Amino acid sequence: MRTLGILGLLGALALYRAQPIDCTAISLQAIIDTARDGATIAIAPGVCAENLIITKNLTLEGAGGGQTVLRGSKPGFPVVLVQSDTPITVTLKHLTLANAPKASDTPQHGKECALFYPELLCPSGLQVRGAAHAIAESVRIVRNPWVGVYVLDTAQVLVHSSEIIENGWGVYVSPDASVELRDSRVERSRENGLEIWGTASVQRTLIRSNGRSGVESVGTVGVFDSEIVQNRGSGVLLVGASRTELIANEIAQNGLWGVAAQLRTCGYLADNFRGSAVLDQNRIFGNRLGAVCLP
Incomplete structure (x- = not known):
């Protein structure tokens, strides 16, 4: 040094x-x-x-x-x-x-x-x-x-006009923490693009070509006017008691579902979803297993 x-x-x-x-x-x-x-x-x-x-x-x-x-x-x-x-x-x-x-x-x-x-x-x-x-x-x-x-404890992060590329996870938020993404890109993560146990708001962001799901929602997540495309798993995976709002997004060409809950009926190994989801004005197409798999 x-x-x-x-x-x-x-x-x-x-x-x-x-x-x-x-x-x-x-x-x-x-x-x-x-x-x-x-x-x-x-x-x-x-x-x-x-x-x-x-x-x-x-x-x-x-x-x-x-x-x-x-x-x-x-x-x-x-x-x-x-x-x-x-x-x-x-x-x-x-x-x-x-x-x-x-x-x-x-x-x-x-x-x-x-x-x-x-x-x-x-x-x-x-x-x-x-x-x-x-x-x-x-x-x-x-x-x-x-x-x-990586956002832990009660920390808060705002990311805008930025690129998060080729990391292990793109963004990881622990249960009491929060993140806001605007006008950014999260691409080519080895694991999930976003894994949210806390709170996240995502606007006008490209989430593409990540190794698992584009977004794994375990907490409270809102995604608006964004593109969630070409991820290896589902575009958006809903887990546990998550509360998720998806409005006016393009969710396309993902390797599993466009939007799915972690349920056996959706092809997952366990029934692990008891939350809620609001979907409106999304364009969901070209996903390998189908557009939406929710209870």
């Missing part, structure tokens, strides 16, 4: 408002740790090989266009961890969060990593914990082995 003398750090702090930080020469974590609450830190083009921990109100802004890359260097940890026991807001803009390195002794699934190995935190792109709020604006979150956007 880079070290920074006190004079060098003071000089960097004096400059970070006026010009972007060169994270290949200066520790970005050191800048974050000493920045004032509510500061904005601009980051120059380049690859920042650090795992970042943010525990205060802060904005990190890159150069956009894939030029500023935050790449994890510590195996088993997220590229960016936002955590606080009290509400804070962290905004990430025009950045790429990529390639959190996998630890050889972590289990094979992201959610198991957090539940059973919390000290590892999980090699996700963005992990938000505690009472923290995070905003990802025009961010690319790619090729992280567990979860692209």
Whole structure:
């Protein structure tokens, strides 16, 4: 890890408002740790090989266009961890969060990593914990082995105009947490595109070519004006006591059903649905087993 003398750090702090930080020469974590609450830190083009921990109100802004890359260097940890026991807001803009390195002794699934190995935190792109709020604006979150956007505890995340591509899970939300996706893409996840145990609102988002379901709803989920297409499993899978609203979406060319409950009559191994679903003005076509399988 880079070290920074006190004079060098003071000089960097004096400059970070006026010009972007060169994270290949200066520790970005050191800048974050000493920045004032509510500061904005601009980051120059380049690859920042650090795992970042943010525990205060802060904005990190890159150069956009894939030029500023935050790449994890510590195996088993997220590229960016936002955590606080009290509400804070962290905004990430025009950045790429990529390639959190996998630890050889972590289990094979992201959610198991957090539940059973919390000290590892999980090699996700963005992990938000505690009472923290995070905003990802025009961010690319790619090729992280567990979860692209991992929302735990009572955390809240807004993702807009962003891409979440080629991660283990695209977005995973635990029971008391929430996420809002707008005008984004969730594609080519190894597992589910979205797995929602808490609350999610999805608007004008493309959910495509994920390895299992496009959306697995276990909590409270609303999907509006979005495309859920070409996923290997069902476009939308309803599980447990989920409450799901699907309005004005295109749900097409998925490998199982367009929309299905986890029931034996739909081809699943157990009857595990006692929730509710509202479907209106959706275009559901070309799914291998059919359009809808609900009680």
